[in-house]
Amino acid sequence: MAILQHILGGGVSPTHCSTSFIPNPFLFGAEILNLSANLITNYSQEVPAQFNFNHGSSNVSNIDFCNITVSYTHPGQNDTINVEAWLPLNNYNGRMQAVGGGGYIAGRWLLSHYQMSAAIGEGYATITTDAGLGTETNPSNWGQISPGNVNLYLLQNLGSVSLNDQAVIGKSLINSFYGEPPKYSYFSGCSQGGRQGLILAQRYPDAYDGIAASAPAINWGEVLMAMYWPQMLMNVHKVYPHGCELDELTAAGIRHCDGDDGVVDGIIADPGSCQFDPFSVVGQSFNCSGTAMEISKGAAFIANATWSGPWSTKGKSLYPGPHIGSDLSGNGPMGQGLVETVCFNNGTCVGKPHELVTSWISLFVAKDPEYDLTSITHEDFYRLFRLSVQEYRHMGTNEPDMTEFFERGGKILGYHGLSDQMLPSRGGMRYYDDVTQISPDVHDYYRVFEVPGMSHCWEGEGGQPLTVFDALRDWVENGTVPDTLPISFKEKDGTRNDRIICPYPKRVTYDGKGSSTSAESFSCL
Template sequence: MFKMQPFCNVTVSYTHPGLNDTIYVEAWLPNEDDYNGRLQSLGGSGWTAGRFVLQYGGMINAVANGYASVTTDAGVPGDLTDWLFAIIAKQLIKSFYGKAPSYSYWNGCSQGGRQGLKLAQQYPSAYDGIIAAAPGINWAEFFMNTIWPLFYMESTQQFPRGCELDEITSLAIASCDELDGVKDGIISDVDACRQSFDPFKQIGKSFHCSGTNSKIKISHAAAAVANASWSGPRFSDGRFMYYGFEIGTALSEVAPTKCTGDTCVGTRQDFAFAYQAFVNRKVTTELTNITARDFDTLYRNVKLLYASNLETNDIDLRDFRDAGGKMITFHGLADTAISPAGTLDYYNQVSDFTGNVTSFYKYYRVPALKHCWGGNGGQPEALFSQLRAWVENGTSPEDSPVVIAGLGNSTQQQIICPWPQTARFDGSCSAKNSTTCWSCKE
């Protein structure tokens, strides 16, 4: 439970003349004796800019640690408000405490991560430090990946049981678990696992299916759907569109089915709804006999609709770097919403463009962590304090401690490392459940 500290809630509304909008900025200001002189703004989630239950939970934590904390509903979809509410927040803090905050931080994941990148790209002086976790960078592409497994099942008429997909995931974990030097029930080296584990070689293997309460065999359909989910969406001519989910992700969540007897069907109609909303512009229309060309058409329409105001794939962060900004991105390798490979691709492009990227921007891949939190991977809770030390003291973050949910309901102390380093376990270490047994290696 968070400890609730007393604070003053100052909510400001403003509008842009002629746009018929109303935007709310909500600031929680701790008592002067508790205030640490710093601003922590909370980003949004999903399709929401902020000012909802997840942000309020984060604000409670921020205020408890002495931060003035701010969130906004943005009024309407857009990004200018992310910058404007930083200005408003700083003015409120100056009025309330008599001086501006010493340092300002952005802390966001998913939509909030996307907002953080947008701030670094377009408003490089707004924040001194930014956590931009699991960001929705290429909005159209990652959206297409979320519906790709569903489209693949519909277009190929292959609907495996969920237990089959779960079994393939379990077999992948068993095969790749110890690639990092320790058996802990998670996949840490997803790149090596992709090279060594073939879902089609699992066809015909028997296992107990909880859904049928009987022993069944892994089908070709299950292997095909797993492979498609990991490979990611393709255009109708086979060209690469975007990155898929990482191996070890819960496949039954990204490709859900419902079975009656021996007949299974998809349980979500995301592609049909998206096509109706973004192509036909009428959600009540029927959609049957969908084709790969329909998938191409949907991508083009989503790209036209969202690219200009939601994508955050600008790789030129030199202004942010030159303003003295520091940024950390982390992404769970078991994310079922946004492909972590897309985030890695963006980071590598920034690195190639700017050079010496780790002087101001670091990226951490978190094994077995789901979207922002959850899963068996450890929550990288120390990264925010490491960001603050980087901004205020020049202490560049290296490894960061996490606690993973290991085998047999156990927990294990591990570390995550800044890319391109990965965590490696020292098998000769005597303190098996200690971060001292781990080191970062390229």
């Protein structure tokens, strides 16, 4: 009856937003604990683009929807997971859009609700899961079941299991509410959400038709340890550069390589080919908040080591670092950097590692919440690095064989900022190369667009892609292949630039003669 009303243009009756109308979904291996349904009317929300990864900004107004929350457990695992679904009454477009999380949060948090707001505004039935973890950014409340013992069930929920559960439950609720399953199912996320999208394609190939997975936190065991590399080096060498000193080194690197693409715009278009030696500017003076300073050899060493990425005690590269041009100090718009320091009035500084990293090493690798990270040596770091990779391969999300997902017609589309300071784009492209070895025709199913000057998921000098999800849907439903995507940004003087971004391994290339502010002057080569 509900779907008949929808077809006739009358929408779904508000009376159907009731537990008496919506049965508990069936989920193999789980026990449903509770189902609640609440009618939300005249819902409005302004959604900024930076909180709506893979999409643009959205102004949602006067939407009526049914908010359904399903609580369940995996018997014997002592977990309680909540899946939240928003099902629009009047503008349903026949499609499901699941949204991902960030950091240690699987979903069902502030950013999820921004993204879900935009989704229902466009007519999608939208879902999110908390994986049983809540919304705390620090995993100390759930990471261990007892001293020295990791809560592997909850980590497994974050890593993979709850994500397929989310898809199964979402489709069941949609079928019950509208009278038929969704025509197409999509997933959208960045960072942790990007990793979630890729693990779904790798392990649950029938969960979604299209996945927007940007700046994915794959190679989990490696990348989290790699993020601590510069902090360890600062502690070992007792060198803690001022943030403004790191900013000056970053600016010097950009100045050195900015014009390599034929356009001087404050952006390194191809940072992988940037040949900048930070030691070449040691001793140069600069202004730091009104104080004259000189770039030190120690700061150049830390910056260079960060860009290079961690290496073993025998000099073997362990993981790529962020590109030259990435925010090292955390003084940029995102407020995050791998070489953050805190400086005091007496001129001394100390390291300020990211909580995401310190939590991982102490709770999950060393398995000691009181573990002193400030005293670890290079040898300790290498040992912990290997443990992180060996013990948590199930979190790695770097299985290159996605053949089954591709054979079903599934599509993956995403972006990665070339100035991503948290999850280096080189790690993501290395994975893409691995997938290519398994599936030489990968470009027919999976494309990643590199974004010059962009930071982690959003912000940066090079703009933010706003049409990724729309291009994904067009690819899935109409076979329209996304060869380029549009992007716009403003330079510091206010000049607007309209450009394109290109799917890896192609590079955006200036024709050398047209206006550098016009997309028509650029192509993918």
